[in-house]
Amino acid sequence: MTTIPLEYAIGVDIGGTNTKCGIVNRRGEVLQYEQLSTPEYETAEEFVNALCVRLNLMVEKVGGHDLIKGIGIGAPNGNYYTGTIEYAPNLRWEGVVPLAEMVSKKMNMPTALTNDANAAAVGEMQYGAAKGMRDFITITLGTGVGSGIVANGQLIYGHDGFAGELGHTIIRPGGRPHWSTDLNGSLEAYASATGVVLSAKEMLADHPDKPSMMRKYPEDELTSKHVFDCAMQGDEIALEVYRFTGQILGEALANFVMFSSPEAIILFGGLIKAGKLIFEPTIEHMERNLLPIFRNKVKVIKSDLHEADAAILGASALVWEMKQSHASL
C-alpha cells in the first residue's frame, strides 16, 4: 500500500457561468467538490465571500486548515505574476481584480492564480499525460482554443504573464474573421466548436446540391454536436469538416513544434471526441509541414484527465508548484 502524504491542495476554476472548486490530493483525486454560480455575484468581494464559505466547508470535511498547502485558481485573463484577473470579457467584475490576494487574505493560505489554459497544462504535468515531461504543449479545443506551454519543466508565462495564446495565432492570413477579436485567420476561428459550425455552414453553402444530414437543422440551430453526430453516421460534408479542421490544426501544430520542440502535444476538449476523424488529419498535416529534423518525433495525444475534474485539477496543481515566495500571503 502506498502512503499518500496528508497534504491537500485546493483548486478553483472560475468560469463565466460556474465556478467549481475542490480539494485534491497529490495523486489527483478530487476528495471534496463544491460549485457556485459566477454571475450571481455583482462584485468580486461578494463572490470571494461566497467562495470562501464553500472552501471552508470543504476544508473542515478533510480535517482542517493545517492539511492544506495552498489554493490554486484558474481564471479567464488570469495573470500569474500579479494574481489579478485583467479585463475578463466574460466576467461581470470590471478592470483589474486582485483575486488571489483577496482569497489568500480571507482563507489565510498561499494562493496562486493563472489563466485556465495554463492551469490545464500544469494539471497534465502533475497528474496527467505529461507526467515526467519537461517540454510539452496542451491545447484545449472547446468553445474556444486555449493553450499552455511548458519548456525546461516550467510554464511559459512571458514577460507580462500572458504567454500561450496559441488560439489567436494567425494560421490563414486574410482568412476567416474571428467573431470577437476581429483578427483574420486565427486558429480559434477554425479549430473550435464555433469554428467547426462555421466550416460546416460554409461547406453546405458551397455545395448546395450535395445531400447532407446537416441540412435538416435550421442554419442558426446547427451545433458542433450535430456536425459530430452526422460525421459519425458517415455524412460526407460533415466528414470533410473534420478533415479540414484537422488540416488547419495540424498546420498550426507544425509551427508550434518549430517554436519550442515539445516532446508531446496534448489535446483536450470537445473537438477530440471525434477521435481519429480529427487526430488523423491533424497528425498528417503537422508532419507534412515540419522540417525533417522534427518529423516522427512529436507525440500528439489525448489528455489523461477526466473532463469534469480537469479544470479543478489544473488549478490545484499550481499549489504543488508553489515556492514559499509565490505565496500571496
Added chain:
Amino acid sequence: MTTIPLEYAIGVDIGGTNTKCGIVNRRGEVLQYEQLSTPEYETAEEFVNALCVRLNLMVEKVGGHDLIKGIGIGAPNGNYYTGTIEYAPNLRWEGVVPLAEMVSKKMNMPTALTNDANAAAVGEMQYGAAKGMRDFITITLGTGVGSGIVANGQLIYGHDGFAGELGHTIIRPGGRPHWSTDLNGSLEAYASATGVVLSAKEMLADHPDKPSMMRKYPEDELTSKHVFDCAMQGDEIALEVYRFTGQILGEALANFVMFSSPEAIILFGGLIKAGKLIFEPTIEHMERNLLPIFRNKVKVIKSDLHEADAAILGASALVWEMKQSHASL
C-alpha cells in the same frame, strides 16, 4: 575604475565557409581573434586539431589555461544536450559529430555547443540589447532566418535540443516554396536575403511595364544588396519589396508574441540595414495581428552587437551560463 575579473571565455563560431574564434572577457570585448577555413579539413578530427592549435595560441597570449572558464561553440545543427553537430547540410563532415567532446578533450576545458542562432540569443542576453531581460526572441535575418528564444531567463532548447526554428514556421500556407526544405510559405522563403531577391524578381515580372533600376541587373545576378541600393534611391518596386517583406515578417512576429509574450524581439543581420524601410512595415503588421492584450508592449529593436564579433560573442556567452554539470569534461 571597474575591476574586470581575470577570467575569459573562448567563443568559436563554425560556419560553412569560415570558422572564427576569439577570447572574450565578461564585458564582451574580444581580446584575441583567429580564423580558419572550415571546408579545408576533410575530417572533423583534422578540423579539431587545426582549431585547437589556434585556440592554444590565443590562450598563451592572454596568460594561459588557468584564466579560461571554458569554450562555447556555435555551429549549424548544433545540439546543446549532446554537444554534437547533427547532419549539417553545409559542412563536409557527415552524420553526427561529437564536436564538443572532441574539443573539450583536446583543450582540457569544459565545452558547450549549440546552434549559431541560439548562441546569438545568449550573446544578446550577456552583452547586448537583451541584458537583464528574461523573455525575448532574437531573429537573424541573413542569407537564411535563424532564431533563439529565451523564456523565464533560459534559452528554450526543446526536448531534443532543436527548438527555435522560427525561420521554418509557415506564415503563408501554400505560399512560395523554399529552395531547400520544400516547405511552402515559410518565413525564411520571404524574410531572408534570398527571399528578398525572389520577391524582387516576382514583382519585376508581375509589372513588366513599370520602370525599375533593378532591371539593369541580369536576372540571375540580382542580389539583396542591389535591391537595397535601389530602394535607397527611391526605386518604387524595390521599396515595395521591403514593405512586403516587412509585412510577412510582422505577421510572423505577431504569432511569436502570442506564443511566448516576450519583452522584446531583437533583429539582427543584413536585412535590418534597410532601417525603417523594414522596421516600419514589420511593426505595423505585427501590431495589426496581435490580440489587444499584447499591443504596444513588445519592443522590436536592433541587435547591439557588432556584426563582425556577434557570432564569437554569442558562442562565448555559453561559457558564462555554464554550470559545472554542463561541462563535457
